[in-house]
Amino acid sequence: MSADAGLASRGARAWHEAADRVFVRRFLDFNLNVGLVVGDEAALLVDTRASERQGRELADEIRRIAHGRLIIVNTHHHYDHAFGNFAFLPAEIWGHEQCSVHLRADGRTTQLALAEAMPESAQEYMETHITPPTNTFRQSASLELGGRKVDLTHFGRGHTDNDVVAVVPDVHVVFAGDLVEQGAPPSFEDSYPLDWPDTLGRMLDAVSGIVVPGHGEVVGQEFVEGQLAELSALAQLAHRVRIDGGSVNDALPLSPFPAAAARTALLRAFAQLAGEL
Numbered sequence: 001m002s003a004d005a006g007l008a009s010r011g012a013r014a015w016h017e018a019a020d021r022v023f024v025r026r027f028l029d030f031n032l033n034v035g036l037v038v039g040d041e042a043a044l045l046v047d048t049r050a051s052e053r054q055g056r057e058l059a060d061e062i063r064r065i066a067h068g069r070l071i072i073v074n075t076h077h078h079y080d081h082a083f084g085n086f087a088f089l090p091a092e093i094w095g096h097e098q099c100s101v102h103l104r105a106d107g108r109t110t111q112l113a114l115a116e117a118m119p120e121s122a123q124e125y126m127e128t129h130i131t132p133p134t135n136t137f138r139q140s141a142s143l144e145l146g147g148r149k150v151d152l153t154h155f156g157r158g159h160t161d162n163d164v165v166a167v168v169p170d171v172h173v174v175f176a177g178d179l180v181e182q183g184a185p186p187s188f189e190d191s192y193p194l195d196w197p198d199t200l201g202r203m204l205d206a207v208s209g210i211v212v213p214g215h216g217e218v219v220g221q222e223f224v225e226g227q228l229a230e231l232s233a234l235a236q237l238a239h240r241v242r243i244d245g246g247s248v249n250d251a252l253p254l255s256p257f258p259a260a261a262a263r264t265a266l267l268r269a270f271a272q273l274a275g276e277l
Contacts, residue, residue: 015065019171021148024212029054030080031183031215035175036062037168039145042069046166046175047214049085051121052128055084066081071143073152074133075177075214076160077102078190079110085131094141095133096154098162103132154204155179156199157192159214164205172209179203180224182216184259186231191276193269194239197232204228236267246257 002047015023027049035046043066048055062070065263074082074095083095107130115122121134135141141152151167159178166175178187186196192237207221233256241251248266271277 015061018210018212018218019168019173021169022168022173024218025058025061026217030082033212033214033216033218034058035166036066037145037148037150037166037173037210038066039148041144041146042071044071044073044145044150044166045088045142046073046212047075047081047177048088050073050083051082051124052084053085053124059087071145071151073143073164073166074099074135075166075175076163077106078160078178079114079125081214083125083128083247085133086129089131090250092135093131093133093151093247094135094137094143094164096162097136097138098160099164100132100136101194102160102162103130153203155202156195158196158199159187160190161192162267163199165206167206173205174207174209176203176210176211176213176224178214180211180219180227181215182213182219182223185257186217186227186265188261188265188268189263190269192272193231193265194235196271197228197235200224200228228259234262234265235269238266238273242270242273 012151013027018024023036025034029050030165032049034049037044045062049058050212050240069087070091072085072088072093077099111125111128114125139154143150153165154163155165159276163177165177165179204224207224211219213219220238237251237254248263249269251266252259252262268277
């Protein structure tokens with residue numbers, strides 16, 4: 001399995017070699033990061049973009065960088081990370097077991113919502129074949145690429161109930177998915193805010209180098225620790241306000257996150273405290 005590092009490094013938005021044969025591609029669409037880990041016998045692609053068309057474009061790029069067997073991992077079920085899966089069949093697609101459940105149960109509803117929100121791209125989303133992972137696990141899996149391995153771990157609930165972190169131990173690179181977000185507040189729509197701090201803390205134990213977030217610039221341990229502090233503060237705030245008999249509106253001005261993100265996060269946290277999630 002070879003990699004064309006010269007091709008991969010050209011252009012501000014092209015593939016960047018973040019470590020030895022570990023590439024990151026940051027797309028303008030959704031400010032999304034995808035990753036490519038190249039071994040001697042196979043390569044691992046981290047996430048597949050937001051539609052079948054985008055997946056095909058990504059597949060064409062990868063063929064110019066790495067040659068040989070390709071394995072896919074979805075960091076979680078959200079469309080911007082997993083709706084490109086079909087373009088890579090018959091490759092193995094790895095993900096948490098709940099990633100597969102959500103794509104099967106909610107994929108069509110998501111397509112309809114995207115078509116309504118972005119009518120100019122409605123046909124693209126509606127014609128995408130929703131493709132769940134073909135290989136699933138509950139806690140962890142290790143993939144051999146030839147001369148190197150990648151460890152896949154579900155550290156717990158956080159951004160979703162199926163977040164997967166991909167660690168490349170020989171070069172100390174962590175692909176965190178949307179457990180870490182740079183350049184914008186974390187997304188809380190499907191989150192578990194009371195669990196997220198502990199999950200991120202466990203992930204930090206695996207961090208000894210760079211961290212590739214699901215969106216935004218590549219970061220390091222200090223950034224992740226800062227985001228962990230904010231998530232912990234929000235979880236503690238939700239507990240304190242609920243004990244005092246307060247509401248989401250009471251907690252909102254004290255949140256470490258902007259109002260829109262904080263409201264969603266606090267609603268989810270209060271639902272967890274009420275036993276509804």
